[in-house]
Amino acid sequence: MANGYIARGKVTEAKDSRVVFQPFDTNYQLHLQTAKPYTGPIGQLINARIHAKAVKVYTVPSGGGFISPLFGPPKIIQGRAVQVDDRMVVIRAGALVTVELPTADEGVDLSEGPLAVGSLVNAVTMPGATFEWVSPGTLK
Numbered sequence: 001m002a003n004g005y006i007a008r009g010k011v012t013e014a015k016d017s018r019v020v021f022q023p024f025d026t027n028y029q030l031h032l033q034t035a036k037p038y039t040g041p042i043g044q045l046i047n048a049r050i051h052a053k054a055v056k057v058y059t060v061p062s063g064g065g066f067i068s069p070l071f072g073p074p075k076i077i078q079g080r081a082v083q084v085d086d087r088m089v090v091i092r093a094g095a096l097v098t099v100e101l102p103t104a105d106e107g108v109d110l111s112e113g114p115l116a117v118g119s120l121v122n123a124v125t126m127p128g129a130t131f132e133w134v135s136p137g138t139l140k
Contacts, residue, residue, distance in 0.1 A: 007095035023095035032131035059112040
């Protein structure tokens with residue numbers, strides 16, 4: 001289901017199995033892992049999928065969309081849920097990020113209501129968020 005969610009931005013650096021991705025219209029420089037060395041364009045607008053695994057997910061009462069830290073591997077992703085199912089949530093946080101939910105019940109804190117489309121969600125993520133380049137020929 002979440003495979004259709006695309007983040008737009010530029011790869012500014014690629015080395016081995018890591019890229020630095022700058023989502024469109026942000027100052028972020030996200031350090032993301034790749035399954036294989038990145039061979040796509042550098043410094044040009046591209047489509048990508050960003051995936052992270054959460055240690056803890058909260059519904060929160062207020063705040064905006066952000067990824068922290070601004071430079072480096074994502075540790076906290078907060079924003080509005082645009083898609084939710086029992087295994088993942090897609091969060092609009094400066095870029096669309098698919099976040100795999102924790103499997104343990106204590107990994108989800110719904111003190112501000114259920115996890116639903118439109119709810120404000122904060123995810124504390126594990127190291128190793130990933131990047132997948134979506135080449136133009138694979139978009140439907």
